[in-house]
Amino acid sequence: MPASLVISAPASGVGKTTLTLALARAWRKRGLNVQCFKSGPDYIDPAFHAAATGRASVNVDSWAMDRGTIAHLVSRGGNADVVLAEGSMGLFDGVAARGVSGTGATADIAEMLGWPVVLVIDPSGQAQTAAAIAAGLRDYRAGVRLGGVVLNRVASPRHEDLVRRALNEAGIKVFGALPRHAEISLPKRHLGLVQAEEQAEIGKLIDEAARFVAEHVDLDAVLHSAGQWSPQAAANGLNVTPPGQRIALARDAAFSFFYPHMLEAWRAAGAEIVPFSPLANEAPDASADVCWLPGGYPELHAAKLAANARFRSGLRVFAETRPVHGECGGYMVLGAGLTDADGISHEMAGLLGLETSFAKRRMHLGYRLAELAAPMPGHQPGARLRGHEFHYSTILAQPDTPLAVVHDATGAVIAETGSRRGHATGTFFHLIAEDR
Structure with a gap:
């Protein structure tokens, strides 16, 4: 033991x-x-x-x-x-x-x-x-x-x-x-x-x-x-539905915040992960059926992401026919613009109207319980998703249709509702689990 x-x-x-x-x-x-x-x-x-x-x-x-x-x-x-x-x-x-x-x-x-x-x-x-x-x-x-x-x-x-x-x-x-x-x-x-x-x-x-x-x-x-300690046999595994069968997953220094158990659960459920690097100006794999942009440090790489035309145009083409989801930093990159710490605004993918600023820093921290008002990859309307939010960016504009009603751990409704437009969705929280 x-x-x-x-x-x-x-x-x-x-x-x-x-x-x-x-x-x-x-x-x-x-x-x-x-x-x-x-x-x-x-x-x-x-x-x-x-x-x-x-x-x-x-x-x-x-x-x-x-x-x-x-x-x-x-x-x-x-x-x-x-x-x-x-x-x-x-x-x-x-x-x-x-x-x-x-x-x-x-x-x-x-x-x-x-x-x-x-x-x-x-x-x-x-x-x-x-x-x-x-x-x-x-x-x-x-x-x-x-x-x-x-x-x-x-x-x-x-x-x-x-x-x-x-x-x-x-x-x-x-x-x-x-x-x-x-x-x-x-x-x-x-x-x-x-x-x-x-x-x-x-x-x-x-x-x-x-x-x-x-x-x-x-x-x-x-x-x-x-x-x-003697491990007890678990009655059930993870209650995680992969967002697709073949998932294009952004993975580099700008997109690296991802819970390991989520990735393992996707693979265990039979999903294939196809990583790509936006910082290397790579587009999501055209054969994937969904694209996922996790959080990370896009605010530290905003100028390079804005200059990487192949990445941004490839993401837009992908989103014309298939779902794209972003978490926190990934959500910010799906938006219209990101202002860095020096106050310089950079054009992002424009799949959502979200505009954020790292120049106006305010900490957002805490558990989140989201009740989906619309589908997002792997989850249907009405699903209750549990996650955690931690970032310093300020929302300048969030004009699209809210994705969910989001509560903090005390039950209070918060303004960071996530967004949806066409095939694109995004949230400021990082998904941990879905209520059974």
Whole structure:
């Protein structure tokens, strides 16, 4: 049975991803097969997990997914030696209203699967108070079991000693303490970490993180704290209908935000994926029966996308007879224009009238429940789609017919309804699952 752990923290930005990658690579170097998962709606971290382990990682999400779907997804860890689930935000952070099987909090996954939690604690600017925080997290929810703590960014041996003593007095195991180490810092941009595929030295960075963590953390003690997890047979698989039999999928640095479980589900259902690169001025394959543009960073590549006439004209020709769908950044590219951070407006595909601006930045973040008013590829009117929205672009114009009535996690109706015109549809949220 695999040893299983959840890596979490009191808040974002404490070092969960770095510790997860380091542990995964360190144990892999010992000859263990490691399977990672990501709790919550993050489409960037799974690629880092795959780089560290050599195994594909997928998201598990208690707000958007039912228990059967989660059981199906985590069952891939049944043949691993170690299973690591990286949390998002703080351990108990989720939305106010319960979704399908929880609020989206990492604690939901830890309790549902019975996996102990390793907390990453950054005691910067404090000492004994770090123990109070860890003890509070340990005791907050009875069904969540704390395995121990890894301290990150300790200032000095004296600082470490103060925090360790307090944690020991609270009955909390300390697996190790990491001093600051710039060489293992992962670069960031406005939507999170710079993607793994954009970092040529990512393998060396993970190796250095593994070496550093192995030097300062008792890996055997961490592994000993893990739960012995026996995967349960899932009653059902993923409730995902592919948008077509042969799918032209935009895939490059501008179109890379896509949940791995969705792509796997499409393939499992018999769909064929035909990737193409808009940044390389490629058009969707003419033999495909649907085109899908995922999110990504089109705002960083707006000038090049606008100049790539073959891509834009090929997309327009495709949309004359077959459906084209865009998510978030893909939706923006299907629109009439995109204004970049410098205030320069760039002409996009023009399949929809949407106009967006990255110069006028305002964060849009949160879970979304959309009730379709019209069909979109793979889904019929009336379908209830669960997804997540995260972008900084401002809508300047959204003149087309709304695609859906969209609610946030509290049930409030929001303005980002998506659009439809002819064969083109688009949404600002990234699809995670459909309600059964």
